[in-house]
Amino acid sequence: MESALLIHRLHFAFTVTFHYLFPQLTMGLAPLIVVFKTMAMRTGNENYNRAARFWAKIFGINFLMGVVTGIPMEFQFGTNWAQFSRVTGGVIGQPLVMEGVFAFFLESAFLGLFLYGEKRISAKAHWWSAFLLFLGSWLSGYFIIVTDAWMQHPVAYERLANGGFQVNSFWGLLLNPWAILQYAHNMSGAMITGVFVMSGVGAYYILEGKFQEYGRIFLRVGVIAGVIFCVLQIFPTGDLHGKYTAKYQPVTTAAMEGLFKSETGAAIVILGQPDEEHQRIDNPLVVNKVLSFLIYGTTAAEVKGLNEYPKDVWPTNIPLLYYSYHIMAGLGTIFVGVMLIAVLLLWRKKLYQSRWMLWIIMLCLPLPYIANTAGWMTAEIGRQPWLVYGLMRTTEGYSKTVHAGNGLFTLIGFMGLYTVLAILFLYLVHREIGHGPEPEPENVHTLAKAA
Amino acid sequence: MLLVWFWLVAIMITGYVLLDGFDLGAGVLHLLIAKTDQERRTVLRTIGPVWDGNEVWLIAGGGTLYFAFPWLYASAFSGFYLPLMIVLWLLILRGIGIELRGHIDSPVWRGFFDGCFAIPSILLTIFFGAALGNVIRGVPLQKDGYFFLSLWTNWRVGPEPGILDWYTVIAGVVALIALTIHGAHYIALKTSGDLSLRARRIAGLLWPALLLVTLLSLWATLSIHPNLLDNYKSHVFLFAIPVGVAASLLAMFLFQRRSKDKAAFLSSSIYLIFMLVGAAAAVYPNLLVSTTDPSLNITVYNAATGPHSLSVGLVFWGFGMALAIGYFVFVYRMFRGKVSDGESAH
Numbered sequence: 085m086e087s088a089l090l091i092h093r094l095h096f097a098f099t100v101t102f103h104y105l106f107p108q109l110t111m112g113l114a115p116l117i118v119v120f121k122t123m124a125m126r127t128g129n130e131n132y133n134r135a136a137r138f139w140a141k142i143f144g145i146n147f148l149m150g151v152v153t154g155i156p157m158e159f160q161f162g163t164n165w166a167q168f169s170r171v172t173g174g175v176i177g178q179p180l181v182m183e184g185v186f187a188f189f190l191e192s193a194f195l196g197l198f199l200y201g202e203k204r205i206s207a208k209a210h211w212w213s214a215f216l217l218f219l220g221s222w223l224s225g226y227f228i229i230v231t232d233a234w235m236q237h238p239v240a241y242e243r244l245a246n247g248g249f250q251v252n253s254f255w256g257l258l259l260n261p262w263a264i265l266q267y268a269h270n271m272s273g274a275m276i277t278g279v280f281v282m283s284g285v286g287a288y289y290i291l292e293g294k295f296q297e298y299g300r301i302f303l304r305v306g307v308i309a310g311v312i313f314c315v316l317q318i319f320p321t322g323d324l325h326g327k328y329t330a331k332y333q334p335v336t337t338a339a340m341e342g343l344f345k346s347e348t349g350a351a352i353v354i355l356g357q358p359d360e361e362h363q364r365i366d367n368p369l370v371v372n373k374v375l376s377f378l379i380y381g382t383t384a385a386e387v388k389g390l391n392e393y394p395k396d397v398w399p400t401n402i403p404l405l406y407y408s409y410h411i412m413a414g415l416g417t418i419f420v421g422v423m424l425i426a427v428l429l430l431w432r433k434k435l436y437q438s439r440w441m442l443w444i445i446m447l448c449l450p451l452p453y454i455a456n457t458a459g460w461m462t463a464e465i466g467r468q469p470w471l472v473y474g475l476m477r478t479t480e481g482y483s484k485t486v487h488a489g490n491g492l493f494t495l496i497g498f499m500g501l502y503t504v505l506a507i508l509f510l511y512l513v514h515r516e517i518g519h520g521p522e523p524e525p526e527n528v529h530t531l532a533k534a535a
Numbered sequence: 536m537l538l539v540w541f542w543l544v545a546i547m548i549t550g551y552v553l554l555d556g557f558d559l560g561a562g563v564l565h566l567l568i569a570k571t572d573q574e575r576r577t578v579l580r581t582i583g584p585v586w587d588g589n590e591v592w593l594i595a596g597g598g599t600l601y602f603a604f605p606w607l608y609a610s611a612f613s614g615f616y617l618p619l620m621i622v623l624w625l626l627i628l629r630g631i632g633i634e635l636r637g638h639i640d641s642p643v644w645r646g647f648f649d650g651c652f653a654i655p656s657i658l659l660t661i662f663f664g665a666a667l668g669n670v671i672r673g674v675p676l677q678k679d680g681y682f683f684l685s686l687w688t689n690w691r692v693g694p695e696p697g698i699l700d701w702y703t704v705i706a707g708v709v710a711l712i713a714l715t716i717h718g719a720h721y722i723a724l725k726t727s728g729d730l731s732l733r734a735r736r737i738a739g740l741l742w743p744a745l746l747l748v749t750l751l752s753l754w755a756t757l758s759i760h761p762n763l764l765d766n767y768k769s770h771v772f773l774f775a776i777p778v779g780v781a782a783s784l785l786a787m788f789l790f791q792r793r794s795k796d797k798a799a800f801l802s803s804s805i806y807l808i809f810m811l812v813g814a815a816a817a818v819y820p821n822l823l824v825s826t827t828d829p830s831l832n833i834t835v836y837n838a839a840t841g842p843h844s845l846s847v848g849l850v851f852w853g854f855g856m857a858l859a860i861g862y863f864v865f866v867y868r869m870f871r872g873k874v875s876d877g878e879s880a881h
Binding site for chain 1: 583584585587588590591593594595597598599601602603604605606608609610611612613614616617619620623624626627628630631634635638639680681682683837840841843844847848851852855856858859862863865866869870
């Protein structure tokens, strides 16, 4: 029984973690592509159109990976988490079906037009198809966040006679305050992935000494957007989200911070390893009173530690939760620093010559993926032991008829298949970056043949 | 209200079969009728801008089912665990086959992704047909409303059947042939020259087979579940459905002979609609029947979510689907007409 639960959790965790590597770039790149299209229309500079086309190619490969790894997510609610689906389908079925009819149809319709239709439609219509693609991807994100937010902080529901839940307020569910905060924080996180990928590629081009003109465009747009979203990520979105979590999931906050015992004027732990057995942090590096201030706005406030709560509501994997949160927050702080320095150099017109900074920007490229993944791990591990906070435990939700052997079989299958997808993705994106945003040599080839 | 949601789910499934059906059929035929690299690119271009949108009907249909009948969704998806996971893997392979083939100009690369597109397409049509066969045949539902099916047991239709038995294999073959014809009609319509002629010829050759398996599936269904005619007997107008199936088959035959590609494509669309609507009309109000005890059947009455969710759902669902149909009309108009050779492959 227990091993089946573990397998089903790993199954969902693995497939969703792999999946979300792609949508974060989709959602982060889409608005930046709209920016390029807008600048091309305003300035008439064809380089912006080439930049848009270059990123559209990477967007296309990335979007495909998001689609094919996304389909299994909806299925897994039923296949691996049947009891959860049965009980909560009347609530979370709503955002999931809305995602299908409002977001996916929009995205899929305009994706084809955006990627393959540039020659068929006017520049304005092509701008609109890029914009609607951006809208579709951001809407899709909202409905998924509404789903997760209901599991984190259930609102607008009532119990039915058969034990299931149904929605009792359509807008109440859609405008769950948790969802709005989480969405703001998450989308800003997706933008950070987008801007670091874009400016990382730009820095690479300048360091490599090729496509320099485009490298500068990517860096300029990436760094200016970057500083905005890196700041928004911490303040106000991260700050508000943290306060909300402390209010409604105080035991999660205590575990995230590694606060085993209540403290007045609580210190924040920057580094250190949680020792569950002795209920303390080893090798702690702390800043006094800061945790109380961050949560309550005053250094004198008491922050409740894990000792105040019964063990059966403690998150089930405290060290992993603690590390996920610290990795997320640590990287988020580093991002602000990197982008602030970069924008300062850009302002002083020194960025393109500062090779040390270009190296840093390029090497930062993978870090937002880690930060976003760690952020989601914080949210989901922090929700444990609950599947729906306070209402349904994770142990009650999985498919009892699917035994561990069958679950492991398909988990291994997904791991193998996703390894192939990862290799294909990296290979194709690497190739596109190598080709760069210049007009395609393939076209030159066909023109030559035609001549 | 329950009747309405039953039909909305049925419409979503029918929409999916109709739309993704032709690009699945194109996949079945891909290796068979497109010989050169140019022809294979042409086949892919006929479906390139639309296949992803077509597949969204599956997602939206699944979502609709989840929202309206969570008990069915939970029971069926966990019970059909293994075949659904295989379907997911096939959908992944097929998606990358369609989209990644054109990226690199190399015979090995393209050959690999041709296979990724074609073989999963063949298997998917069979699996989808078999899935429908399983729903009609029934599954060994337990008292808690759950079941679990192995991929196969003894290939018999008994109280402990497998996903695959002689009946569901027939259903799989019906789907394979019907969607292949549907795809052939689509390719004939969207291409010109040899490719179009070959597609037409295949559709013509398969027509007698479709007639045969349609009759066979009707006989097989009534032999395992004679009571499936009860709804038809109490609502005599429903007999228009089998008449519609017969008429669409006849129309398909006539239009194929006269090389009217568009009319032939419409006929195969109507055939698919009547077959699915006919099945839905027969099973209502059951959603999943029990092979062990009829009192354990999952019906619209015991599987639905609460009335408030359903009535609010009708508003946003209707609004959203109206928008979606608008996008579809727009995109299909944008990419209407035959695919020409001149454009660069995507």
